[in-house]
Amino acid sequence: MKVIIHRGTHQIGGCVTEIQSNKGTRIIIDIGENLPAEDGRNLPDIQVEGLNKEGKNVDAVFVTHYHGDHIGMFNKISSEIPIYVGEVSKEIYKILQKRLIKAKKSSKEDLKLIDEFRTYKIPKKETIKDISITPIEVDHSAFNSHMLLIECDGKRLLHTGDFRTHGPRGKSVIPALEKYVGKVDCLICEGTTLSRKGQTLVKETELEEKAQEIFIKNKNTFVMCSSTNIDRIAILHKAALKAGRLFVCDSYQKEMLMYIDSIAKSDLYKFKNKVLSYAENIKEKMEKMGFVMLVRPNSTSKKVMSYFPNHVFVYSQWEGYLDEKHKDQYSYLQEFVPKDYTYLHTSGHANYEAIKKVCETVKPKIVIPIHGENPEAFESMRARKQRNKNTKR
Numbered sequence: 001m002k003v004i005i006h007r008g009t010h011q012i013g014g015c016v017t018e019i020q021s022n023k024g025t026r027i028i029i030d031i032g033e034n035l036p037a038e039d040g041r042n043l044p045d046i047q048v049e050g051l052n053k054e055g056k057n058v059d060a061v062f063v064t065h066y067h068g069d070h071i072g073m074f075n076k077i078s079s080e081i082p083i084y085v086g087e088v089s090k091e092i093y094k095i096l097q098k099r100l101i102k103a104k105k106s107s108k109e110d111l112k113l114i115d116e117f118r119t120y121k122i123p124k125k126e127t128i129k130d131i132s133i134t135p136i137e138v139d140h141s142a143f144n145s146h147m148l149l150i151e152c153d154g155k156r157l158l159h160t161g162d163f164r165t166h167g168p169r170g171k172s173v174i175p176a177l178e179k180y181v182g183k184v185d186c187l188i189c190e191g192t193t194l195s196r197k198g199q200t201l202v203k204e205t206e207l208e209e210k211a212q213e214i215f216i217k218n219k220n221t222f223v224m225c226s227s228t229n230i231d232r233i234a235i236l237h238k239a240a241l242k243a244g245r246l247f248v249c250d251s252y253q254k255e256m257l258m259y260i261d262s263i264a265k266s267d268l269y270k271f272k273n274k275v276l277s278y279a280e281n282i283k284e285k286m287e288k289m290g291f292v293m294l295v296r297p298n299s300t301s302k303k304v305m306s307y308f309p310n311h312v313f314v315y316s317q318w319e320g321y322l323d324e325k326h327k328d329q330y331s332y333l334q335e336f337v338p339k340d341y342t343y344l345h346t347s348g349h350a351n352y353e354a355i356k357k358v359c360e361t362v363k364p365k366i367v368i369p370i371h372g373e374n375p376e377a378f379e380s381m382r383a384r385k386q387r388n389k390n391t392k393r
């Protein structure tokens with residue numbers, strides 16, 4: 001087994017990992033788009049032979065979840081290469097693309113490509129020639145995120161994708177690894193938060209309590225969060241109903257939530273008949289009962305916000321986007337997010353303890369850090385630095 005990290009060892013996002021078997025089978029894990037440079041420039045794509053550069057096509061691509069820094073290059077690779085994603089990820093990504101097409105940020109051709117994605121199901125093993133891939137569902141700010149267990153040439157490797165253990169589904173991460181994975185030879189592990197060692201992360205459930213307090217105290221609340229961060233929305237929704245407020249969003253967001261309602265088992269994701277899609281005729285009801293409404297930087301949201309001048313604005317995503325350094329997001333957020341926003345957020349990524357627990361569970365001989373700016377932090381976790389002679393970084 002040969003491992004090549006094409007991108008992602010010293011940066012957050014843009015991950016592309018290749019696994020090759022001795023017989024020459026090649027699979028790629030994640031085809032992440034590069035995040036823009038600090039000055040806002042789009043960085044050139046990496047060129048991988050047989051993926052987006054001439055050469056014999058790789059045998060398959062497996063995507064851990066639908067975040068752009070893991071799937072964004074899907075329209076830049078040869079259309080003959082099969083792309084595998086989780087079943088639910090595919091549907092969420094399709095709903096998102098339909099909105100982007102309306103906003104002229106995507107095309108019908110892209111939607112057609114997504115339609116052709118193949119899907120994998122947990123914990124069913126997929127086989128690509130002599131490599132087998134077993135998905136394990138994990139907790140992350142994207143619904144339906146996976147770790148992938150890769151087996152070939154008598155070796156076992158676990159790729160964590162993005163994960164955490166402090167979200168609503170966090171408790172099942174370690175038991176799933178014990179049940180479906182066990183010991184591995186190599187662990188490719190995300191390390192997004194490792195530069196913040198020792199910092200305890202707020203649990204999503206603690207956010208629910210804080211949200212409820214805000215919604216009780218304030219009659220009208222607008223919240224900005226990622227439309228695909230389903231766990232966050234579920235928690236805001238629960239808090240809003242407990243506070244006796246209406247829960248309002250746009251028709252796109254409602255379509256997404258109705259889809260989740262149709263496939264999820266937990267009561268946390270029961271949105272049916274409880275979520276209102278915004279229309280002028282519910283204004284009066286909103287005035288009477290008070291509300292929590294999800295908004296995004298567009299003219300409709302701005303208009304509704306102007307109808308209710310007495311409101312609080314909750315910013316519920318990574319605060320870094322509000323930093324001038326992140327020009328791509330900053331340019332449109334600075335006009336939309338008021339200076340006196342209330343911050344309500346916790347990371348979608350694993351903290352130090354969660355990563356340590358994963359290492360203790362799968363007992364890898366080699367650890368390769370990815371998706372972080374501080375890979376050296378792994379050394380302090382007694383991860384062995386030795387490099388397998390077959391392992392190339």
Ligand SMILES: [Zn+2]
Nearest residue numbers: 013067069162
């Ligand atoms: Zn990521």
Ligand SMILES: [Zn+2]
Nearest residue numbers: 065067142162
């Ligand atoms: Zn992610």
